[in-house]
Amino acid sequence: MLAARPLPPDPDIARSGAVHTLVAELRAMIAAEGLVTGDSLPTERELSERFGMARNTVREAIGVLRAYGVIEVRPKVGAVLINRHLSAALDVFSFQLSISPETFADIQGFRQLVEVNLFDALAPHLTMADLARLEAQNAAMLAAPDVAACAAADYAFHHALVAIAGNATLRDVYRIMEPVILRLMETGKETRGRDMAHASHAAIIRALREGDRLAYQYFMADHLHQGLGFFTATTPEAAP
Amino acid sequence: MLAARPLPPDPDIARSGAVHTLVAELRAMIAAEGLVTGDSLPTERELSERFGMARNTVREAIGVLRAYGVIEVRPKVGAVLINRHLSAALDVFSFQLSISPETFADIQGFRQLVEVNLFDALAPHLTMADLARLEAQNAAMLAAPDVAACAAADYAFHHALVAIAGNATLRDVYRIMEPVILRLMETGKETRGRDMAHASHAAIIRALREGDRLAYQYFMADHLHQGLGFFTATTPEAAP
DNA sequence: ATCCCCATTCGTTGGACCAGAATATGGTTA
DNA sequence: TAACCATATTCTGGTCCAACGAATGGGGAT
Structure with missing residues (x-):
């Protein structure tokens, strides 16, 4: 169970995969459509249909955006854009605060x-x-x-x-x-x-x-x- | 208004749901087992079995941990603990659109x-x-x-x-x-x-x-x- | 205007398949 | 026999699909 590897030769986070590309596309979509705080994204099903991906994949991408403090998803109402990046970043920072x-x-x-x-x-x-x-x-x-x-x-x-x-x-x-x-x-x-x-x-x-x-x-x-x-x-x- | 709220310091962020509880449990598990940077977590299927959750739910929780810079998941190897929460926080904050x-x-x-x-x-x-x-x-x-x-x-x-x-x-x-x-x-x-x-x-x-x-x-x-x-x-x- | 019902949407589940990597397997050769 | 290499097997994560439950917002009926 203990890793014997000295350190991963690939320091980069996974920059490939459907989830990551979808996160990037969502980001681009938000920028392209000029969405601002308070606006809401399309539903998960609509996003999965528009980008040709399964809803689970869309959910994972949305989860990333939520962890990033970009959106806040409320049941029935969808994912609305929020402005909590700093709070999210500090949360991330403090997650392992010893x-x-x-x-x-x-x-x-x-x-x-x-x-x-x-x-x-x-x-x-x-x-x-x-x-x-x-x-x-x-x-x-x-x-x-x-x-x-x-x-x-x-x-x-x-x-x-x-x-x-x-x-x-x-x-x-x-x-x-x-x-x-x-x-x-x-x-x-x-x-x-x-x-x-x-x-x-x-x-x-x-x-x-x-x-x-x-x-x-x-x-x-x-x-x-x-x-x-x-x-x-x-x-x-x-x-x- | 000043009702004695026992625990919710930030009612904004969703503090309920299987994914969030699993994130908390994984965090507790990491602390309890004394896992340090370089150690690896059990497989997704094993986690889903241990915590009685579907693998998709486990994946979402793992996605959160990955967004938080706590783990880095490599195919076939699994999720290994990393110590990149600071740079992850930087990523999170750099991600913002406006x-x-x-x-x-x-x-x-x-x-x-x-x-x-x-x-x-x-x-x-x-x-x-x-x-x-x-x-x-x-x-x-x-x-x-x-x-x-x-x-x-x-x-x-x-x-x-x-x-x-x-x-x-x-x-x-x-x-x-x-x-x-x-x-x-x-x-x-x-x-x-x-x-x-x-x-x-x-x-x-x-x-x-x-x-x-x-x-x-x-x-x-x-x-x-x-x-x-x-x-x-x-x-x-x-x-x- | 109010209330109730329903449709929509997220949350979660269970299962399935695929690509790739680690490991075991088996054959080949010195 | 022992070392070595190619192949098959077996996991594991990544993605997709179908479905159900719960909650909630909206629309219709009163």
């Missing part, structure tokens, strides 16, 4: 970079409803029955914070990091307890409510630094 | 958030060689023969900047966004010329060399704001 110490460090560093400096992107969109939701999520963290639920609530708080900024790319990036962040938070909860995180969140919310940029940055940096501290102690290699 | 103005603004906003605040993550790792390379790339942008090459050099500059921070995950995310950033830069070059970008880059490098955090933030924000400004000013209605 939960390793390096990834932990990367993502925690990314969170510091983003969340501490998020205030300016956040403030213009912030509403009272947002603040109420953040407080509800913070309360839910305290009421969580176990560590996993607590970590989930913690993640929900930060994800909601990021979502308020209204940047779909940033939200997608956070979404793909969710499993890693959850693991990170669970470990943190086990070592530090949840009260500290709750207090930090409350301070962050207060700073947001008062529009205090410096206070927000201070509390957020402090909050994230707590999470970073525990695990840098467990990673031997953090240099160059 | 880039919407929303995506442009979105990614530019993401870049602002990241790159403007990158200084603190950058400074500890910055070396003289890094500065020299940045200057070389900036010079290359000026010497580029055409707009595409100029945009490529521009992207190389920013990618190198992000890479210096030493965050591999962030660097990969930037690589995934490369096609869109390139398109963005090409359009910018056509309207604004390259001298302005070159001057901004030079100012950024100077700020880095002098360790001037505020100057770096100022010039980077200005630089990225130019790119955003042109685009928001010239957002035409998408091709109907």
